[in-house]
Amino acid sequence: QLQLQESGPGLVKPSETLSLTCTVSGGSISSSSYFWGWIRQPPGKGLEWIGIINYSGSTYYNPSLKSRVTVSVDTSRNQFSLKLSSVTAADTAVYYCMRHIPHIDYFDYWGQGTLVTVSS
Amino acid sequence: EIVLTQSPATLSLSPGERATLSCRASQSLSGYLAWYQQKPGQAPRLLIFDTSNRATGIPARFSGSGSGTDFTLTISSLEPEDFAVYYCQQRSNWPPALTFGGGTKVEIK
Numbered sequence: 001q002l003q004l005q006e007s008g009p010g011l012v013k014p015s016e017t018l019s020l021t022c023t024v025s026g027g028s029i030s031s032s033s034y035f036w037g038w039i040r041q042p043p044g045k046g047l048e049w050i051g052i053i054n055y056s057g058s059t060y061y062n063p064s065l066k067s068r069v070t071v072s073v074d075t076s077r078n079q080f081s082l083k084l085s086s087v088t089a090a091d092t093a094v095y096y097c098m099r100h101i102p103h104i105d106y107f108d109y110w111g112q113g114t115l116v117t118v119s120s
Numbered sequence: 121e122i123v124l125t126q127s128p129a130t131l132s133l134s135p136g137e138r139a140t141l142s143c144r145a146s147q148s149l150s151g152y153l154a155w156y157q158q159k160p161g162q163a164p165r166l167l168i169f170d171t172s173n174r175a176t177g178i179p180a181r182f183s184g185s186g187s188g189t190d191f192t193l194t195i196s197s198l199e200p201e202d203f204a205v206y207y208c209q210q211r212s213n214w215p216p217a218l219t220f221g222g223g224t225k226v227e228i229k
Contacts, residue, residue: 047207047209060215063217096163096164098163104169104211105152105211105218106169106209106211107156107166108175108176110163110164110165112162
Protein backbone atom coordinates (compact mmCIF):
# COMPACT_ATOMS: atom_id res chain seq x y z
CA GLN A 1 0.00 0.00 0.00
CA LEU A 2 1.46 3.33 -1.06
CA GLN A 3 1.92 5.83 1.74
CA LEU A 4 3.03 9.46 1.73
CA GLN A 5 4.20 11.37 4.80
CA GLU A 6 4.94 15.09 5.06
CA SER A 7 7.58 16.45 7.40
CA GLY A 8 9.01 19.86 8.21
CA PRO A 9 8.70 22.87 10.52
CA GLY A 10 5.22 23.78 11.68
CA LEU A 11 6.11 27.43 12.19
CA VAL A 12 7.84 29.75 9.73
CA LYS A 13 8.57 33.45 10.12
CA PRO A 14 7.27 35.98 7.58
CA SER A 15 9.64 36.61 4.65
CA GLU A 16 11.44 33.31 5.25
CA THR A 17 11.31 30.10 3.21
CA LEU A 18 8.90 27.28 3.97
CA SER A 19 10.50 23.85 3.45
CA LEU A 20 8.66 20.52 3.51
CA THR A 21 9.60 16.98 2.54
CA CYS A 22 7.36 14.11 1.52
CA THR A 23 8.59 10.57 2.07
CA VAL A 24 7.03 7.87 -0.09
CA SER A 25 6.83 4.27 1.11
CA GLY A 26 5.30 1.16 -0.42
CA GLY A 27 6.28 2.22 -3.92
CA SER A 28 9.07 3.83 -5.91
CA ILE A 29 9.13 7.51 -6.69
CA SER A 30 11.26 6.62 -9.71
CA SER A 31 8.30 5.16 -11.57
CA SER A 32 7.89 6.93 -14.88
CA SER A 33 4.15 6.49 -14.57
CA TYR A 34 3.54 9.24 -12.05
CA PHE A 35 4.21 12.78 -10.95
CA TRP A 36 4.45 13.83 -7.31
CA GLY A 37 3.41 17.13 -5.84
CA TRP A 38 1.84 19.48 -3.35
CA ILE A 39 -1.58 20.94 -2.61
CA ARG A 40 -2.44 23.28 0.24
CA GLN A 41 -5.56 24.22 2.18
CA PRO A 42 -5.78 27.35 4.36
CA PRO A 43 -7.69 26.73 7.58
CA GLY A 44 -11.42 26.45 6.87
CA LYS A 45 -10.94 27.08 3.16
CA GLY A 46 -10.63 25.22 -0.13
CA LEU A 47 -7.81 23.45 -1.96
CA GLU A 48 -5.03 25.07 -3.99
CA TRP A 49 -2.74 23.10 -6.30
CA ILE A 50 0.92 24.16 -5.90
CA GLY A 51 3.04 22.08 -8.25
CA ILE A 52 4.35 18.69 -9.33
CA ILE A 53 7.56 16.91 -10.33
CA ASN A 54 8.47 13.57 -11.86
CA TYR A 55 11.45 11.28 -11.23
CA SER A 56 13.56 13.03 -13.87
CA GLY A 57 12.92 16.49 -12.45
CA SER A 58 10.33 17.81 -14.89
CA THR A 59 8.14 20.31 -13.06
CA TYR A 60 4.86 22.18 -13.43
CA TYR A 61 3.87 25.01 -11.09
CA ASN A 62 0.73 26.99 -10.33
CA PRO A 63 1.23 30.26 -12.24
CA SER A 64 0.07 32.25 -9.20
CA LEU A 65 2.87 30.79 -7.06
CA LYS A 66 5.51 30.05 -9.68
CA SER A 67 7.88 32.87 -8.76
CA ARG A 68 8.17 31.57 -5.17
CA VAL A 69 7.92 27.78 -5.52
CA THR A 70 10.51 25.08 -6.07
CA VAL A 71 9.70 21.37 -6.03
CA SER A 72 12.62 18.94 -6.12
CA VAL A 73 13.05 15.17 -6.02
CA ASP A 74 15.56 12.84 -4.34
CA THR A 75 15.10 9.39 -5.84
CA SER A 76 17.82 7.85 -3.62
CA ARG A 77 15.73 8.65 -0.56
CA ASN A 78 12.35 8.16 -2.26
CA GLN A 79 11.45 11.72 -1.29
CA PHE A 80 10.38 14.96 -2.87
CA SER A 81 10.38 18.43 -1.39
CA LEU A 82 8.69 21.82 -1.49
CA LYS A 83 10.26 25.21 -0.96
CA LEU A 84 8.09 28.33 -0.84
CA SER A 85 10.00 31.58 -0.44
CA SER A 86 9.04 34.98 0.98
CA VAL A 87 6.10 33.60 2.93
CA THR A 88 3.37 35.71 4.48
CA ALA A 89 0.42 34.94 6.73
CA ALA A 90 -1.56 34.09 3.59
CA ASP A 91 0.65 31.02 3.18
CA THR A 92 -0.59 29.55 6.44
CA ALA A 93 -2.23 26.28 5.46
CA VAL A 94 -2.29 22.53 5.72
CA TYR A 95 0.15 21.29 3.09
CA TYR A 96 -0.56 17.92 1.49
CA CYS A 97 1.80 15.88 -0.66
CA MET A 98 0.15 13.68 -3.24
CA ARG A 99 0.60 11.45 -6.28
CA HIS A 100 -0.52 12.88 -9.60
CA ILE A 101 -1.67 10.56 -12.36
CA PRO A 102 -0.53 11.94 -15.72
CA HIS A 103 -2.83 11.85 -18.75
CA ILE A 104 -5.90 11.94 -16.52
CA ASP A 105 -4.30 14.58 -14.22
CA TYR A 106 -5.96 13.74 -10.93
CA PHE A 107 -4.57 12.91 -7.48
CA ASP A 108 -5.05 9.39 -6.12
CA TYR A 109 -2.80 9.11 -3.05
CA TRP A 110 -2.35 11.81 -0.44
CA GLY A 111 -0.33 12.34 2.71
CA GLN A 112 -2.16 13.14 5.94
CA GLY A 113 -1.20 16.81 5.66
CA THR A 114 0.89 19.08 7.85
CA LEU A 115 -0.10 22.49 9.19
CA VAL A 116 2.39 25.26 8.55
CA THR A 117 1.77 28.54 10.31
CA VAL A 118 3.48 31.74 9.19
CA SER A 119 3.95 34.00 12.18
CA SER A 120 6.66 35.95 13.91
CA GLU B 121 -8.15 30.85 -15.51
CA ILE B 122 -11.13 28.52 -15.28
CA VAL B 123 -13.28 29.19 -12.20
CA LEU B 124 -15.35 26.39 -10.67
CA THR B 125 -18.44 27.34 -8.67
CA GLN B 126 -20.00 24.71 -6.44
CA SER B 127 -23.55 24.82 -5.13
CA PRO B 128 -25.07 24.72 -2.70
CA ALA B 129 -22.45 25.64 -0.14
CA THR B 130 -24.17 23.40 2.38
CA LEU B 131 -26.62 20.56 1.86
CA SER B 132 -28.58 19.33 4.89
CA LEU B 133 -29.94 15.82 4.38
CA SER B 134 -30.81 12.68 6.32
CA PRO B 135 -29.21 9.25 5.90
CA GLY B 136 -30.91 7.37 3.09
CA GLU B 137 -31.73 10.51 1.14
CA ARG B 138 -30.36 11.38 -2.30
CA ALA B 139 -27.71 14.09 -2.56
CA THR B 140 -27.21 16.17 -5.69
CA LEU B 141 -24.15 18.44 -5.81
CA SER B 142 -23.43 20.91 -8.59
CA CYS B 143 -20.19 22.22 -10.09
CA ARG B 144 -20.35 24.92 -12.74
CA ALA B 145 -17.31 26.04 -14.77
CA SER B 146 -16.60 29.44 -16.30
CA GLN B 147 -15.85 27.74 -19.61
CA SER B 148 -16.29 24.33 -21.18
CA LEU B 149 -14.27 21.53 -19.55
CA SER B 150 -14.65 18.90 -22.27
CA GLY B 151 -15.58 16.42 -19.55
CA TYR B 152 -12.31 16.83 -17.64
CA LEU B 153 -13.76 17.09 -14.16
CA ALA B 154 -13.15 15.12 -10.96
CA TRP B 155 -14.79 14.94 -7.56
CA TYR B 156 -13.11 14.47 -4.17
CA GLN B 157 -14.49 13.78 -0.69
CA GLN B 158 -12.86 15.26 2.40
CA LYS B 159 -13.73 14.35 5.97
CA PRO B 160 -12.62 16.49 8.95
CA GLY B 161 -8.93 16.14 9.68
CA GLN B 162 -8.34 13.94 6.64
CA ALA B 163 -6.88 14.39 3.18
CA PRO B 164 -9.24 14.48 0.21
CA ARG B 165 -10.10 11.18 -1.50
CA LEU B 166 -10.62 10.85 -5.25
CA LEU B 167 -14.18 9.68 -6.01
CA ILE B 168 -14.86 10.36 -9.69
CA PHE B 169 -12.64 11.39 -12.62
CA ASP B 170 -13.42 12.56 -16.16
CA THR B 171 -17.04 13.31 -15.23
CA SER B 172 -18.34 9.80 -14.55
CA ASN B 173 -15.55 7.28 -13.89
CA ARG B 174 -15.45 5.96 -10.34
CA ALA B 175 -12.00 5.67 -8.80
CA THR B 176 -10.81 2.36 -7.40
CA GLY B 177 -12.86 1.16 -4.43
CA ILE B 178 -15.56 3.85 -4.65
CA PRO B 179 -19.08 2.52 -3.99
CA ALA B 180 -21.63 2.50 -6.78
CA ARG B 181 -23.89 4.91 -4.87
CA PHE B 182 -21.53 7.68 -6.05
CA SER B 183 -22.07 8.76 -9.64
CA GLY B 184 -21.05 11.70 -11.77
CA SER B 185 -22.62 13.28 -14.80
CA GLY B 186 -22.57 16.42 -16.89
CA SER B 187 -20.98 18.07 -19.87
CA GLY B 188 -19.79 21.42 -21.10
CA THR B 189 -19.85 23.71 -18.07
CA ASP B 190 -22.35 21.93 -15.77
CA PHE B 191 -21.52 18.84 -13.74
CA THR B 192 -23.25 16.88 -11.00
CA LEU B 193 -22.17 14.47 -8.29
CA THR B 194 -25.02 12.28 -7.06
CA ILE B 195 -25.02 10.12 -3.96
CA SER B 196 -28.00 7.85 -4.43
CA SER B 197 -28.63 7.02 -0.78
CA LEU B 198 -26.56 8.73 1.89
CA GLU B 199 -24.68 6.51 4.30
CA PRO B 200 -23.49 7.94 7.66
CA GLU B 201 -19.89 7.98 6.38
CA ASP B 202 -20.84 10.16 3.38
CA PHE B 203 -21.34 13.33 5.43
CA ALA B 204 -18.30 15.34 4.40
CA VAL B 205 -17.12 18.17 2.14
CA TYR B 206 -16.99 17.52 -1.59
CA TYR B 207 -14.74 19.34 -4.06
CA CYS B 208 -14.72 19.37 -7.84
CA GLN B 209 -11.45 19.77 -9.78
CA GLN B 210 -10.80 20.52 -13.44
CA ARG B 211 -7.90 19.69 -15.75
CA SER B 212 -9.30 21.18 -18.94
CA ASN B 213 -6.71 23.93 -19.31
CA TRP B 214 -3.81 21.83 -18.05
CA PRO B 215 -1.04 22.76 -18.22
CA PRO B 216 -0.50 25.13 -16.59
CA ALA B 217 -3.26 25.06 -13.99
CA LEU B 218 -5.29 22.53 -12.09
CA THR B 219 -8.05 24.19 -10.08
CA PHE B 220 -10.65 23.25 -7.47
CA GLY B 221 -14.12 24.49 -6.66
CA GLY B 222 -14.92 26.00 -3.29
CA GLY B 223 -16.60 22.88 -1.92
CA THR B 224 -20.05 21.68 -0.82
CA LYS B 225 -20.57 20.48 2.72
CA VAL B 226 -23.07 17.63 3.09
CA GLU B 227 -24.27 17.69 6.67
CA ILE B 228 -26.72 15.62 8.69
CA LYS B 229 -30.16 17.22 8.93
